[in-house]
Amino acid sequence: MLTFRRLICLLLTLGLLTISAVAEMPNPTLDPNANPYxxxxxxxxxxxxxxxxxxxxxxxxxxxxxxxxxxxxxxxxxxxxxxxxxxxxxxxxxxxxxxxxxxxxxxxxxxxxxxxxxxxxxxxxxxxxxxxxxxxxxxxxxxxxxxxxxxxxxxxxxxxxxxxxxxxxxxxxxxxxxxxxxxxxxxxxxxxxxxxxxxxxxxxxxxxxxxxxxxxxxxxxxxxxxxxxxxxxxxxxxxxxxxxxxxxxxxxxxxxxxxxxxxxxxxxxxxxxxxxxxxxxxxxxxxxxxxxxxxxxxxxxxxxxQYQHVTISELYNLNPISIYTSAYEIDDPNQGQLTLLCQPQDATQAALAELSTTKKRIDYLSENLRDLVTVSYTRDFAAPVSAGEIMGTMTYVSDDGTPITFNLVASRSVARRSNMPLTYEEIVAMTQGQTGIPIVPETVIPVVVILLIPTIALFIIFRVHRRRKRREDFSDGIPRS
CATH class of the missing domain: 3.40.710.10 (DD-peptidase/beta-lactamase superfamily)
Structure with missing residues (x-):
């Protein structure tokens, strides 16, 4: 009888040890209804x-x-x-x-x-x-x-x-x-x-x-x-x-x-x-x-x-900025329209401009980049423009608040129309001596003539109108003054 009790106790002890061992080694399994990975x-x-x-x-x-x-x-x-x-x-x-x-x-x-x-x-x-x-x-x-x-x-x-x-x-x-x-x-x-x-x-x-x-x-x-x-x-x-x-x-x-x-x-x-x-x-x-x-x-x-590697420049190129120049040649293939390229100002800015983000975030940035950047132009849009010439800057602020600045450069050259008169901005710059263009008669005389033509025309029209008026008054018996 004592031997039997000892045997029962041993079996119970072994059972408890087995349960303990199993408890120490949890073994979760996959859901049998799960799709294969x-x-x-x-x-x-x-x-x-x-x-x-x-x-x-x-x-x-x-x-x-x-x-x-x-x-x-x-x-x-x-x-x-x-x-x-x-x-x-x-x-x-x-x-x-x-x-x-x-x-x-x-x-x-x-x-x-x-x-x-x-x-x-x-x-x-x-x-x-x-x-x-x-x-x-x-x-x-x-x-x-x-x-x-x-x-x-x-x-x-x-x-x-x-x-x-x-x-x-x-x-x-x-x-x-x-x-x-x-x-x-x-x-x-x-x-x-x-x-x-x-x-x-x-x-x-x-x-x-x-x-x-x-x-x-x-x-x-x-x-x-x-x-x-x-x-x-x-x-x-x-x-x-x-x-x-x-x-x-x-x-x-x-x-x-x-x-x-x-x-x-x-x-x-x-x-x-x-x-x-x-x-x-x-x-x-x-x-x-x-x-x-x-x-x-x-x-x-x-x-x-879920992530893709992209740069701000690549996002910009999906919808680049285009400007319309003035004083371009009549035969300009794009009628003066000029696309601006986006280039980081230096290696540091280039590194900052690289993003690794979700596809959803990329879609958002590509659709809303124009609203997320600040653009400043550094020159007017009058031709001539040389390919690679800096036209302005674009600044994007990253999620951590770091400003990333790019140069906006001309994608092509735009020639100036021959014999095209100076623009108002060029005249102002000349008179202020900021453009380096010498003020010589060959430059000034055409400008003066262009500015005087409307005045002379108005004067002639006024004179003709006045003479006609006097004749009409005289024919009605009204003495001339």
């Missing part, structure tokens, strides 16, 4: 072609949402929490600051909380730099490193967590609440995909964070407790060959940032990628072990498919 047409991505429960994709510079799936659903962030931890470490310390690890920040303390917790093997009393802590925590997801950063910045975990929550509030992450600096599960430690995208976008504006995020291998210096050690990321999506035969999850444009997983959070990844001047941030939450990478690749490929 076509890698050759990433622009056709649909939400049910992702393994994850929640996701979002944004453009980094503007925060524009490109794709989302249950982005406001409350989720557990797991180790993506460390994005906030590392960022606050960067903002509130110096890379060379010396940090002494307490017991709470040691690997032993972390393993006592969770035997499977990822660590960078810190020991109590170990002394190392803040830079090593920051790299180790983000690259290898060291839970011990996260606590060490928290204590170094704020003195203790609780004060640091308060700083985390205040920063989240300041960033508008209104659906986020932190309970620790590492992301080990707590029911009151939660966020959303949208909030994590907001955090990642803010973090990637920091040069140091961007450098750490894109680093796949880092060598920590030797300490008073350990030899130097090299840490390598486990992000399959950032490694050309995670193993010798399998690189199906690698995606070359990736530039970071952080993965995370727990039994209740599933597999999560906050990613960043750059291609052809476009910077994207994706968030995938509660996906499968490998689906987290394919989901991220699908999101990024979709995002890049």
């Amino acid at each position: 076509d890698e050759t047409h990433p622009e056709l991505l649909e939400a049910d072609q992702l393994y994850c429960t929640s996701a979002i994709l944004i453009e980094q510079s503007t925060g524009e949402v490109i794709f989302e799936k249950n982005a406001d659903l409350t989720m557990y962030p797991a180790s993506t929490t460390k994005i906030m931890t590392v960022l606050l470490g960067i903002l509130n310390s110096n890379p060379d600051d010396k940090v002494t690890v307490s017991y709470n920040g040691s690997a032993a303390a972390m393993r006592a909380i969770d035997s499977e917790a990822t660590v960078i093997s810190l020991q109590e009393g170990e002394e190392l730099t803040m830079q090593d802590l920051l790299f180790g925590t983000l690259i290898r997801s060291g839970n011990d490193g996260a606590v060490a950063i928290a204590e170094a910045v704020a003195g203790n975990e609780s004060t640091f967590v308060a700083l985390m929550n205040q920063t989240a509030h300041d960033l508008g992450m209104n659906s986020t609440h932190f309970m620790n600096p590492h992301g080990l599960h707590d029911d009151n430690h939660y966020t959303t995909a949208r909030d994590l995208a907001t955090l990642a976008r803010y973090a990637m504006q920091n040069d140091t964070f961007r450098t750490i995020a894109k680093t796949t291998e880092y060598k920590m210096a030797a300490t008073n407790k350990q030899r130097s050690r090299t840490l390598t990321t486990r992000h399959r999506i950032m490694l050309p060959q995670y193993n010798k035969t399998d690189n199906r999850y690698y995606y070359a444009p990736m530039t970071g940032i952080k993965s995370g997983s727990t039994s209740l959070a599933g597999y999560c990844y906050v990613g960043s990628a750059s291609l052809n001047g476009v910077d994207l941030i994706s968030v995938v939450m509660y996906s499968s072990q490998y689906g987290v990478w394919t989901d991220t690749k699908k999101l990024m490929a979709y995002g890049f498919s």
Whole structure:
């Protein structure tokens, strides 16, 4: 009887262990009714072609949402929490600051909380730099490193967590609440995909964070407790060959940032990628072990498919400015009409004039560019005009408020009509001595004659009319005065 009871207990124990093991390895599957995903047409991505429960994709510079799936659903962030931890470490310390690890920040303390917790093997009393802590925590997801950063910045975990929550509030992450600096599960430690995208976008504006995020291998210096050690990321999506035969999850444009997983959070990844001047941030939450990478690749490929590279000059050329010149030759093929070309004033302006934006934005700019620019002309429109001659300037103000100036130049030459009298503007300029044209009789006499002809004509008409009037008055018997 005792043996039978022991057998029952053993079976129950094994059952519980099996259930626990399954719980630690969530494996979401695709919707069986989803359309097959076509890698050759990433622009056709649909939400049910992702393994994850929640996701979002944004453009980094503007925060524009490109794709989302249950982005406001409350989720557990797991180790993506460390994005906030590392960022606050960067903002509130110096890379060379010396940090002494307490017991709470040691690997032993972390393993006592969770035997499977990822660590960078810190020991109590170990002394190392803040830079090593920051790299180790983000690259290898060291839970011990996260606590060490928290204590170094704020003195203790609780004060640091308060700083985390205040920063989240300041960033508008209104659906986020932190309970620790590492992301080990707590029911009151939660966020959303949208909030994590907001955090990642803010973090990637920091040069140091961007450098750490894109680093796949880092060598920590030797300490008073350990030899130097090299840490390598486990992000399959950032490694050309995670193993010798399998690189199906690698995606070359990736530039970071952080993965995370727990039994209740599933597999999560906050990613960043750059291609052809476009910077994207994706968030995938509660996906499968490998689906987290394919989901991220699908999101990024979709995002890049929505963008085109274009210059302001190319948009301008879709509907260029045309002016009508005066005093042009009678046989001018375009009857004096002159199209103006748009040219950046220098290399700096040319670089600023390059845009990578959505097709929708390009359509808007091409249709409304005339209303979005300021045009100033630097000369009159009288012929002659030489091809390439600057006729004026055009200024476009970018989304970040930077003015971009272009020269408007003549696309062709327009000859002046022979024997054409000077324009009013030319006469004024001559009299003010601003054109450099010498005032000599050969120039002045024709002008004077032209101006006197109407006056002489009026005088003759007046005289003829007056004589006729006198004759009529005399014939009526009215004496002449």
